[in-house]
Amino acid sequence: MTIEEQLLASVRDRRGVDAADRLCEACVAVLDIDAAAISLVFDGANIGTLGASAEDARMYDEEQFVYGEGPCLDAVAQQAPVRVVDLADTSETRWPVYGPAMLAHRIRGIYAMPVVVAGQFVGALDVFMAQPQRLPPDQLAGMAVAAELAQIPLLDLLDEDMQAAASDPDSDAWAELTALTRSEVSQATGMVMAQLNIEPPAALARLRAHAYATGRRATEVARDIIDRRLRLERH
Template sequence: MTSLEDALVAAVGVHRGVAAADLLCLACVELLSVDAAAISLVFDGAHTGTVGASSDRARAYDELQFTVGEGPCLESVSTHAPVLVIDLAADVDSGRWPGYGPALLAHGVGGVYAMPVLVAGEYVGALDLFRNHRQALDGEDLSGAFVAAELAEMPLLDLMAADLQAAIADPDAIAWAELNLITRAEISQATGMLVAQLEVDPAEALVRLRAHAYATNRSATAVARDIMDRRLRLDPG
């Protein structure tokens, strides 16, 4: 292995699950020429959760893909290939990611890169890297991104296998708390409340929740919590 590969492996160390995912994302920011990093979990073409992130800002960038239903992680998983956007503004002008692109530009992001993560022969997530400036991800940075995406397999596998079984066996286990960090349990509960309040089907209720999150520049999870705590009631109209 190269010194960069060694450094990425050493950054994760013996940690597993969410802790390993967060450390890997932090290592990407420290060792690669990127400003933020996150690991997405994707099921059936939908962004299911953020497994790890280098910062709250990185987590917000990643979760925004769930809110608008589009973005680099979804494209990377669906195409089974890296997504390398050097100049996000140019892609937005061309019509790519009409919801996600402008929102990310508003946060000062200039380029975005996603590497698909393969677990047991299935593409189940992506490593998302964000740059404030417009510059190609190449050379050692690109090779390091591929290595990091391979390393992301382990925390994803941890959370999808051992932690899931532990959570099922014991709802009070630490594993359950970890799973709650990446699942959309709160959004599911809030969607159920909207079904009753607005008298709409679950699909429309979820669209309404995500639309409100996008319109108010908040995460879908934050909006869901307000709905559950009855601090927010959406207009039936």
């Protein structure tokens, strides 16, 4: 089978998050990469990981949320693919925090392809490589196909709101995707708001700052807050 046929087979008869995970796994198998994830982006922030090839890929994606920078955010903001052949290249400075974090995870090459649904740039397919690598044309074409196929699980999640999403770019259908993503972070943010008597943006910033300072995932910090193993203090 061709690359396109193998990617299509990975999502056939699958739905939602399961289809997203299987698509990412297929990307690793057929595109000669080390990890893949599908990011969701809303209002300029990485709000969730729709699918991932494995837990390491999910972590690479979530760190874009923690640091507020990375390939998925650039791909959506620029409405174009993003390519970094080698993060270790001294001239590569676009992600001053996320870049070194990926190098610490021994990831040097990153590509991101925007995911578009109903004319809206809603996320990106991110692929990660341990070695510097320029993907040849057939693999880039495969990435483009995978990014198109990523619409399938997103359409499943939008479901009845799809007509509204297609007809109105400002539809609440897009905002409702946030309910499917990083629910622990949302709950923990509410607890920090109540504990410290601060506004939502400040509470979220405090949670993300703690994750960054301690080198942990935001969802891990959120679970500790929810389970009352951690209480963030005023500075």
